[in-house]
Amino acid sequence: MKKIARTPWFPTYQRARQMMTAMDGVAASDFRSMDEAIGKQMGTPQSQVSWSDPDEWIDARLQGKDRDLARQLWDGPKLNPRYSGGEMALARNYGLLETDTAGVYRLTARGQAFIAQQPAIIREIDEAEGITQLLSVLATIGTAQRKDIVVPWMEALAPGGDGRSQGTMESKLYDRLVNVVERGLVERDGHKYVLTSQGRKYATSVEVQQKNSAKLTLDSALATYRAEQRSRLRDLLRTMHPYRFEHLIRTLLMAMGYENVEVTKQSGDGGIDVLADLRFGVTSFREAIQVKRVQQNIQPGTVNELRGSLHNAKALKGTIFTVASFSKKAREAAAPDNTVPITLVDGDELIDLLIKHHIGVTVTRVELVTDINDQLFSSEPMTAQEKQDADA
DNA sequence: GCTAATCTAAGCTAGTGAGG
DNA sequence: CCTCACTAGCTTAGATTAGC
Numbered sequence: 418m419k420k421i422a423r424t425p426w427f428p429t430y431q432r433a434r435q436m437m438t439a440m441d442g443v444a445a446s447d448f449r450s451m452d453e454a455i456g457k458q459m460g461t462p463q464s465q466v467s468w469s470d471p472d473e474w475i476d477a478r479l480q481g482k483d484r485d486l487a488r489q490l491w492d493g494p495k496l497n498p499r500y501s502g503g504e505m506a507l508a509r510n511y512g513l514l515e516t517d518t519a520g521v522y523r524l525t526a527r528g529q530a531f532i533a534q535q536p537a538i539i540r541e542i543d544e545a546e547g548i549t550q551l552l553s554v555l556a557t558i559g560t561a562q563r564k565d566i567v568v569p570w571m572e573a574l575a576p577g578g579d580g581r582s583q584g585t586m587e588s589k590l591y592d593r594l595v596n597v598v599e600r601g602l603v604e605r606d607g608h609k610y611v612l613t614s615q616g617r618k619y620a621t622s623v624e625v626q627q628k629n630s631a632k633l634t635l636d637s638a639l640a641t642y643r644a645e646q647r648s649r650l651r652d653l654l655r656t657m658h659p660y661r662f663e664h665l666i667r668t669l670l671m672a673m674g675y676e677n678v679e680v681t682k683q684s685g686d687g688g689i690d691v692l693a694d695l696r697f698g699v700t701s702f703r704e705a706i707q708v709k710r711v712q713q714n715i716q717p718g719t720v721n722e723l724r725g726s727l728h729n730a731k732a733l734k735g736t737i738f739t740v741a742s743f744s745k746k747a748r749e750a751a752a753p754d755n756t757v758p759i760t761l762v763d764g765d766e767l768i769d770l771l772i773k774h775h776i777g778v779t780v781t782r783v784e785l786v787t788d789i790n791d792q793l794f795s796s797e798p799m800t801a802q803e804k805q806d807a808d809a
Numbered sequence: 810g811c812t813a814a815t816c817t818a819a820g821c822t823a824g825t826g827a828g829g
Numbered sequence: 830c831c832t833c834a835c836t837a838g839c840t841t842a843g844a845t846t847a848g849c
Contacts, residue, residue, distance in 0.1 A: 423819085500837095506818080563834075591835070816845070827834075 421574040422547035424510050426503030427592035429599040430539070434532045435494035436504035437514050441524045443486065445516045448505075451483040455499055471497050503592070511542055540623065547574050551593055552602060552612065552620035556794065557786050560611040563590060614796035621791060635785075650768050650778070654740040655712060662710040663690045665777065666738050672774040676701070688722045689730050705732035709739040717750035720759050727757060736760040738767055 428436070440448065455478070471491040475498070479487050487498040496504070508514035513528035530538045543549045550573040554566055571586050594610060597603040602616030612620065654662070663680050670678045675693035691706040707723045709715055715737060723735045734757060737743075742763045743751070751759040762770070772778055799807070 426819090502818090587834095810849105812847100812849085814845100814847075817843090819840105819842085821838105821840075823837095823839100825834100825836080828832085829830105 421545060421550070422586075422589050422593065424503065424506050424546060426500070426506065427546060427589065427596060428503040428507055429596050430531075430534075431599055432496065433504045433507050434534075436490075436496055436501060437508050437524060437528055437532060439490055439494055439496065440505075440508075440514060440522045441528075443489075443522050445520050445522055447482055447486055448522070451479065451486045451498060452501075454479055454483045455487075471499070507542075511538075511545075543623075546593065547589075548593055548597060549620065549623045550574055551590070551597065552616055552623070553786070555603065555610065555612045556617060556620050556789055560609050562609060563587065563594065566590060566594075566610070617794055617796065621789070646778075647768050650771065651740065651764055654710070654764065654767070657710065659708075659710045662740075663708050665771075666706065666708050667691055667693075669770060669774060669776050670706070672776060673770070675704070688719070688726050689732075692730060692732065702734065703730070703732040704734045704736060705730045707735065707737045709737060709741075711739070712741055714741050715739050715743045715747050715761075717744070717746045720747050720750040720761075724757055724759060733757070734760070736762065738762045740764045740767065 471487065475484060475487045475491060490496040490498045490501065505514075508528065511527065511531075512525055513531050514522050515525050517523045524532070527538055531542075540549070547570065551566070551570055554569045554573055555561065558565060558569065567587050567590050570590060594603065594605070597616065598605050598610075601613060602619055604611050604613050657665070660680075667678050667680050670691065670693050675695055678691060678693040680691050681689055688707050689705045690708040693704050693706065694701045695704055705723065705727055707719065709719065719737065723737060727733070727735055737751075737759060739762070743761050748761060751761050770776075772780060
């Protein structure tokens with residue numbers, strides 16, 4: 418899966434535009450040469466080298482063409498040549514700047530669109546770099562510190578995480594917050610970040626476009642996933658050992674609130690596999706359960722056999738569990754007039770019960786923000802009516 | 810066509826200083 | 830005074846190239 422928010426040292430778009438404009442027409446080899454010359458002089462944590470003031474170091478540490486290019490970047494757009502990696506990575510990752518046959522950097526059509534701030538390309542990059550997801554998170558949680566944002570943001574990018582550590586994502590988040598603050602989408606007050614009305618508008622417009630399609634994709638993916646898990650459960654139920662199956666039903670009955678649940682002897686059970694008591698207030702009655710782990714649909718004979726042995730087992734009621742299904746005649750036989758009804762539980766219902774009572778399965782709940790109340794976050798002042806409602 | 814060497818992009822984290 | 834934000838540089842995974 419393609420990771421969202423991949424560009425390292427994610428720059429502000431303002432700086433990226435300046436960098437790309439400055440690099441248009443520069444030979445890629447010249448840039449590489451300057452980058453290498455700088456790289457060779459980088460320090461270590463023990464003997465640190467300062468790169469914060471290019472006016473100081475460009476002349477002292479670079480010569481010739483390297484020096485000229487560094488000057489070009491610094492004197493004009495004030496881009497520190499030491500920290501140009503992010504801008505170049507962005508340009509590379511999204512095909513904004515490419516080398517021509519002569520090895521010279523040229524703005525592509527996409528690059529020109531980006532510099533002209535055309536919404537389509539900006540939105541595409543925002544999407545791939547986790548900006549839109551970040552705005553959504555902020556819209557949901559309101560004013561927040563970075564530490565409050567990072568986990569929900571990671572979840573929004575890749576539910577369950579994508580292998581990158583929280584520390585990594587914290588630094589990525591920092592870069593992206595700087596980016597959205599620069600664009601006026603988010604306002605920063607000390608450690609607190611909050612969406613501006615412009616940011617809210619942008620987040621909403623992106624969401625309205627995405628919501629339907631994203632929600633549909635999610636729904637269909639969930640439906641497919643559920644169907645796959647059910648089908649797997651059904652396969653396992655069909656092949657599991659019959660005696661294990663009886664015990665599985667026993668566990669299920671206990672989870673459902675039955676008492677004194679016992680699996681009867683494996684042979685000579687007169688069609689009864691499990692006995693259990695069901696309590697109703699102060700009284701309780703005995704229920705006899707027949708378990709059929711067979712592929713074929715259950716026929717009326719099985720129903721009648723169970724009903725016949727209820728008396729011997731001192732049971733008032735009977736239930737048949739199967740992994741398959743019941744024939745039409747069997748269903749008729751189960752609920753005739755004047756005699757004791759027999760409850761029938763087929764494979765589908767059984768799987769529902771196992772999932773509902775978490776027997777043999779682990780169920781994870783997924784929390785989704787499915788709608789955002791635009792009115793509540795409106796940039797317009799409150800109307801008199803709204804004020805009145807709020808007070809009431 | 811395979812392996813080793815080299816290169817590149819991106820992740821990690823120590824250290825420092827600001828904020829509450 | 831402690832926690833959090835941020836910088837800066839090292840390390841490493843993965844891709845690419847060279848050598849056999």
